[in-house]
Amino acid sequence: MPRGLVVLLAIAAGLGSAVAAEGEAKRLRVLILTGRNNHNWKATTPALKEILEGAGRFAVDVTTEPEKCDAAAFAPYDVLLCNWSNWPKTKDRDWGADTEKAFLDAIRGGKGFVVFHAGAATFHAWPEFQQLAGSTWKLGQTGHGSYHEFKVTITDKAHPITKGMKGFTTTDELWHRVGVTDKLNVLCTAFSDKAKGGSGADEPAAHWREFGKGRCFHLILGHDARSLKTAGERALMLRGTEWAATGKVTIPLPPELRAEP
Numbered sequence: 296m297p298r299g300l301v302v303l304l305a306i307a308a309g310l311g312s313a314v315a316a317e318g319e320a321k322r323l324r325v326l327i328l329t330g331r332n333n334h335n336w337k338a339t340t341p342a343l344k345e346i347l348e349g350a351g352r353f354a355v356d357v358t359t360e361p362e363k364c365d366a367a368a369f370a371p372y373d374v375l376l377c378n379w380s381n382w383p384k385t386k387d388r389d390w391g392a393d394t395e396k397a398f399l400d401a402i403r404g405g406k407g408f409v410v411f412h413a414g415a416a417t418f419h420a421w422p423e424f425q426q427l428a429g430s431t432w433k434l435g436q437t438g439h440g441s442y443h444e445f446k447v448t449i450t451d452k453a454h455p456i457t458k459g460m461k462g463f464t465t466t467d468e469l470w471h472r473v474g475v476t477d478k479l480n481v482l483c484t485a486f487s488d489k490a491k492g493g494s495g496a497d498e499p500a501a502h503w504r505e506f507g508k509g510r511c512f513h514l515i516l517g518h519d520a521r522s523l524k525t526a527g528e529r530a531l532m533l534r535g536t537e538w539a540a541t542g543k544v545t546i547p548l549p550p551e552l553r554a555e556p
Contacts, residue, residue, distance in 0.1 A: 322354040323540045326372040330359025333382040334413045335519060340378055342520040343411065343532070350533050352546055362390045366397040374407035374540040377414035385434070386420040399423055403507030407539030411532075412517035415473075425476045427511050429504045433474025440492030442468050442518065447500050447527055451482045452554075455544040456503065456512065456534045461554035463527030468518035471498045480504060483531070501531055503538070512539040526552060 325347055329340045340357060347353040356372075358364065361379055369375065375398070381389050388395070402408050408427060416432035418424040425431055444466045449457050462483070471487040471494035479502040487493030504511045512535035516528055523529060530552055534544045 323352060323373040323537065324371055325353050325355045325374050325376055325536065325540075326369070327355060327357045327376045327378055328361040328364075328414075329357060329378040330361070332378060332380045332413055333416065334380070336378055338520040339411075339517065339523065342523045343376065343378060346523065346529050346532055347536060350546055352533070352537060362394055364394050364397065366400065369397055369401040369406070372401075372406065374409060374536055375401065376409040376411060376536065378411045380413045380415075380417040382413065382416045382432075385417050385432075388418070388421055395421065395423075399427075402427060402509035402511070405508040407509060407536070407541075408506070408511040409532075409536050409539050410511065410513040412468075412515065415513065415515070425474075427504065427506045429477070429479050429502055429511065429513055430473040430475050430499065430515065432470065433472070436472050436474060437470055438472065438492075438494075439468050439470045440487065442466065443488075443491050445469060445485050445488070445491075447483050447485045447516070448497075449483050449554075451480070454480075454482055454503065455542075456501075456531065456538050457482045458544070459554055460527075460530065460548055460552050463525065463552060465516065465522060465525040465528055467516050467522040467525075467528070469493060469498060469500070470515050471496070473499065473515065501535065503535070510539045510542060512536065 329336045344355045347355050410428045415428050446464050448462045449460050469485050481499045482501045484497040485500045487498045489495040500516050501514050533546045537546050538544050
């Protein structure tokens, strides 16, 4: 083979590798915090990983021992996703002071945080976590009816997460009368039907909050892996995670979720 051609091929291969590396670098890095939950985290964690990585926008790692994380462990990531709960011992501070500080410093410093379903049924004695999450399963107040089909209504049509998105139907567990820390920025709601054991009121299904330089997206929906098959829940998770990481949303809505112009 002529020497010139060898050089050109080597250059092309190098450029190809560089482009691939650049594409990988542009992926937002997600760390899923899991390993303990009163829900089936062994099923929902892989489902969340599949949803995020399937979009081509995220590179996802998982830790089943978040209590061992420190600042160096959180540093590589753009967003942390909580699928962890210490229910029923929700007043325990299982992560310890060092991990708590590293976690809060990471979010205040600009990283994103995503709370997923029972990931909010935890840390009732940790005020900063409650402030960050915005809402939680409040003992003696919060409940849910039966697992059933219901409609989710988009209430904030201007926020990047839900802009251009229309309501959808899902089959899930709908929490009612959640405990709230300060006013929630609600993105969508669902009616909690008394006939299904609910409150008889519209209840928040997803909301957001800013915390220092960081952002939190909270998806209250998501009882199990089956509910995550719903296009609407998948879209909220994808777009909410991207927004938490960057403050912007570039992930498009699937055609069936696009509202009429």
